[in-house]
Amino acid sequence: MAMLTDAILTYLIVAAAAGFVVWRIFLPLRARTWLRYALRGRKAPCATEPETGGCAVGCSGCSLAKVKRI
Amino acid sequence: MLHELPVRAFRVALVGNPNCGKTALFNALTGSRQKVANYPGVTVERKEGSFVTPAGRHIMAIDLPGTYSLRARSPDEAVARDVILGKAKSVERPDLMVCVADATNLRLMLRLVLELSGVGIPMILALNMSDIAEHRGIRIDVAGLARELGIPVVNAVAVTHDGTSALLGAIDGMLDTIGPAQASHWSEQSADEVRDAHHAADSMVARFVSSSAGATDWTSRIDALLLHPAAGIAILLAVLFLVFQAVFSWASLPMDLISGSFDALAAAVRSVLPDGMLSSLIADGIITGVGSVLVFLPQIMILFFFIILLEDFGYMARAAFLMDRIVGGVGLHGRSFIPLLSSFACAIPGIMATRVIENRRQRLATIMVAPLMTCSARIPVYTLIIAAFVPQQKMAGFVDLQGLVMFSLYAAGIVSAFVVAFVFRRWVWRGKSEPFIMELPGYKRPMLRSVLMGVLQRAFIFLRRAGTIILSMMIVIWFLSTFPGAPEGASDPAINYSLAGMLGHALQPLLAPIGFNWQIAVALIPGFAAREVAVGALATVYAIGGDADSLGAVIAAQWPLATALSLLAWYVFAPQCVSTLGVVKRETNSWRWPVLMFAYMLALAYAASFIVYQLARYLGG
Numbered sequence: 001m002a003m004l005t006d007a008i009l010t011y012l013i014v015a016a017a018a019g020f021v022v023w024r025i026f027l028p029l030r031a032r033t034w035l036r037y038a039l040r041g042r043k044a045p046c047a048t049e050p051e052t053g054g055c056a057v058g059c060s061g062c063s064l065a066k067v068k069r070i
Numbered sequence: 071m072l073h074e075l076p077v078r079a080f081r082v083a084l085v086g087n088p089n090c091g092k093t094a095l096f097n098a099l100t101g102s103r104q105k106v107a108n109y110p111g112v113t114v115e116r117k118e119g120s121f122v123t124p125a126g127r128h129i130m131a132i133d134l135p136g137t138y139s140l141r142a143r144s145p146d147e148a149v150a151r152d153v154i155l156g157k158a159k160s161v162e163r164p165d166l167m168v169c170v171a172d173a174t175n176l177r178l179m180l181r182l183v184l185e186l187s188g189v190g191i192p193m194i195l196a197l198n199m200s201d202i203a204e205h206r207g208i209r210i211d212v213a214g215l216a217r218e219l220g221i222p223v224v225n226a227v228a229v230t231h232d233g234t235s236a237l238l239g240a241i242d243g244m245l246d247t248i249g250p251a252q253a254s255h256w257s258e259q260s261a262d263e264v265r266d267a268h269h270a271a272d273s274m275v276a277r278f279v280s281s282s283a284g285a286t287d288w289t290s291r292i293d294a295l296l297l298h299p300a301a302g303i304a305i306l307l308a309v310l311f312l313v314f315q316a317v318f319s320w321a322s323l324p325m326d327l328i329s330g331s332f333d334a335l336a337a338a339v340r341s342v343l344p345d346g347m348l349s350s351l352i353a354d355g356i357i358t359g360v361g362s363v364l365v366f367l368p369q370i371m372i373l374f375f376f377i378i379l380l381e382d383f384g385y386m387a388r389a390a391f392l393m394d395r396i397v398g399g400v401g402l403h404g405r406s407f408i409p410l411l412s413s414f415a416c417a418i419p420g421i422m423a424t425r426v427i428e429n430r431r432q433r434l435a436t437i438m439v440a441p442l443m444t445c446s447a448r449i450p451v452y453t454l455i456i457a458a459f460v461p462q463q464k465m466a467g468f469v470d471l472q473g474l475v476m477f478s479l480y481a482a483g484i485v486s487a488f489v490v491a492f493v494f495r496r497w498v499w500r501g502k503s504e505p506f507i508m509e510l511p512g513y514k515r516p517m518l519r520s521v522l523m524g525v526l527q528r529a530f531i532f533l534r535r536a537g538t539i540i541l542s543m544m545i546v547i548w549f550l551s552t553f554p555g556a557p558e559g560a561s562d563p564a565i566n567y568s569l570a571g572m573l574g575h576a577l578q579p580l581l582a583p584i585g586f587n588w589q590i591a592v593a594l595i596p597g598f599a600a601r602e603v604a605v606g607a608l609a610t611v612y613a614i615g616g617d618a619d620s621l622g623a624v625i626a627a628q629w630p631l632a633t634a635l636s637l638l639a640w641y642v643f644a645p646q647c648v649s650t651l652g653v654v655k656r657e658t659n660s661w662r663w664p665v666l667m668f669a670y671m672l673a674l675a676y677a678a679s680f681i682v683y684q685l686a687r688y689l690g691g
Contacts, residue, residue: 002344003346006344006346006347006348007347009348010347010348010351013351013545014351014545014546014548014549016542017541017542017543017545017546018542018545018546018549020538020539020542021539021542021543021546021599024538024539024542025539025599025648
């Protein structure tokens with residue numbers, strides 16, 4: 001039983017991490033916006049907000065890598 | 071039943087010359103923390119924030135890139151012009167403009183105010199940095215200026231908490247009486263009109279501004295030394311050299327502490343959790359992988375401390391001026407220096423900062439070489455290899471050898487950027503270079519609070535990145551390095567049979583001529599998403615492979631020196647950042663340039679690594 005719990009927890013963590021990597025790196029902003037809206041049961045707006053930072057994975061020194069609209 | 075109507079926010083645009091403190095004022099009004107620095111060209115796109123005035127009005131503030139005129143010669147100036155004239159698609163025309171002026175240097179702003187008076191939007195003139203002006207003995211007849219311009223004029227000090235109260239009062243006062251925006255009567259000024267506007271501005275400065283000569287003399291004396299063609303360059307090199315010495319010397323203690331903490335944490339996890347997949351995932355994948363990247367946080371903070379300090383002091387603008395001859399010599403624009411400088415943090419803001427360059431060919435050339443500047447994501451890779459292979463000793467009693475190697479790698483990035491720019495400008499984007507005109511900002515005493523805030527902000531960005539994308543990638547790499555397990559009776563380490571092992575072994579023949587083993591091949595793949603992930607990936611691969619020592623000790627024992635040098639050469643040139651390629655596509659509106667960038671950088675990286683590896687082997691490394 002302990003081994004099963006161990007395996008389930010491990011696979012869950014790996015699946016979540018893989019999902020996050022795909023979301024942040026491989027999905028373009030248009031697809032992410034569409035998905036976000038679809039999950040809330042709403043239709044995505046026609047024109048998405050421009051990706052001001054242009055950086056899918058963030059960066060280690062860029063002040064542009066954050067949301068501009070406060 | 072009454073329905074409360076939504077409150078309409080007034081739109082207030084901050085307009086002004088470059089480096090007059092618009093973003094500092096924007097931050098002060100909205101509580102935002104956008105990047106500010108003491109040189110022109112920091113803001114290249116509009117930023118929005120909101121605040122509430124003392125009278126309870128909701129205001130949407132728009133921070134615009136600096137401009138000297140609405141004639142808009144570069145893309146960043148076009149952003150400002152389009153918003154002011156109501157031509158921007160995604161933003162409504164402002165209800166009010168706050169013209170932000172550097173109180174120590176009013177002339178060009180007054181000329182812009184005269185031009186803006188024709189666009190049909192009410193204005194307030196905010197004399198920012200009025201405390202510095204007062205300190206320098208500059209006296210401004212605020213009432214006289216207001217009378218002459220026919221608009222409210224207020225003093226402001228954007229970097230202090232109470233420096234904006236007069237401005238907020240003036241905004242409320244203006245909004246009490248504001249009517250609908252009038253139609254714009256602006257049209258591009260003729261040469262005669264520009265000349266007349268300059269004369270009018272000169273006349274106003276002569277009548278309403280008086281100053282003592284002492285401050286100017288002091289600035290001139292410092293500039294005579296710092297901008298001297300020979301002494302200035304020597305001082306610049308010495309400053310950069312000292313910064314890298316400090317990065318290595320000061321960071322060693324906190325790095326040891328962080329490293330020790332993660333080792334202890336991994337050991338604690340192994341002792342608490344039963345042996346199994348979860349224990350290996352947390353200890354080998356998460357703690358070892360993320361810890362091996364986080365250990366470089368002190369070096370990144372020290373480097374940015376110095377960069378922000380020098381920016382605030384006003385030295386970086388002088389560095390741009392000093393470098394103009396070199397930068398211009400290779401065919402780049404003098405304004406290219408600031409984007410290249412920004413690229414030391416990350417190539418993405420650097421590439422975006424090229425919007426200040428008017429000439430398209432020079433802009434493209436700058437974009438293409440910006441990723442060759444050493445971004446902070448390379449620091450973990452460089453530091454790991456230098457610490458493992460370069461002895462920690464002093465040369466001539468005071469020069470730290472490791473710091474010297476780091477300095478050389480930065481220099482290699484700069485030199486290669488200039489060489490590549492020269493090649494592009496000579497054979498791809500031929501054409502005359504345009505002269506560089508930049509207004510040098512005044513020297514300012516850096517405010518420790520603002521410097522520390524900037525450093526903490528960058529540290530937070532690094533930590534957030536480590537806690538999100540790097541953490542996730544480490545987990546995925548752990549999975550790829552663990553599954554499938556070794557078959558029954560296998561004698562090799564289990565990782566050799568894993569997906570990562572198979573991938574690494576498949577790629578290794580391609581990388582053998584440059585001395586990379588299969589572990590490096592595995593680490594290079596996630597490194598394409600973000601360079602520093604390669605360090606965490608190496609740590610995970612070796613940890614799962616059964617190497618319990620620290621990553622530095624493991625690679626020092628297993629890699630020949632030639633491989634280490636080859637990997638350093640690879641990282642000077644390699645196009646290992648998909649985000650950079652994405653932003654190049656966006657900025658150039660074409661796939662041609664990111665593809666060219668990827669191809670030339672990959673070719674350079676392979677060639678450089680090949681030469682370094684073969685030469686080092688020939689010399690016995």
